[in-house]
Amino acid sequence: EAFTSSHGRKTRTSQLVSYGYVPSGFTPEQYKKFKEDEAKKKAKKNLGGLGPRGFKSRSFQSFQEALERGEADHLLPVM
DSSP states (O other), rough: TSSOOOEEEEEEEEOOOOOOOOOOOOOOHHHHHHHHHHHHHHHHTTTSSSSGGOOOOHHHHHHHHHHTOOOOOOOSSOO
């Protein structure tokens, strides 16, 4: 019966029902707008843009110079 044709049979048309997650306290429209706003915020951040070469380590000399200028507010160099 699985491979027989459906001629002469009445077929039932079903509506497509799509379920999705909506947190409590949000309407589906509010949640959609919230997700769009979060996606825009995330797109503005370029977290991996500099890559592994984006980090620049400071030398002890540059730490001492910054300490003398008053720019370093900690007492130990961070390497």
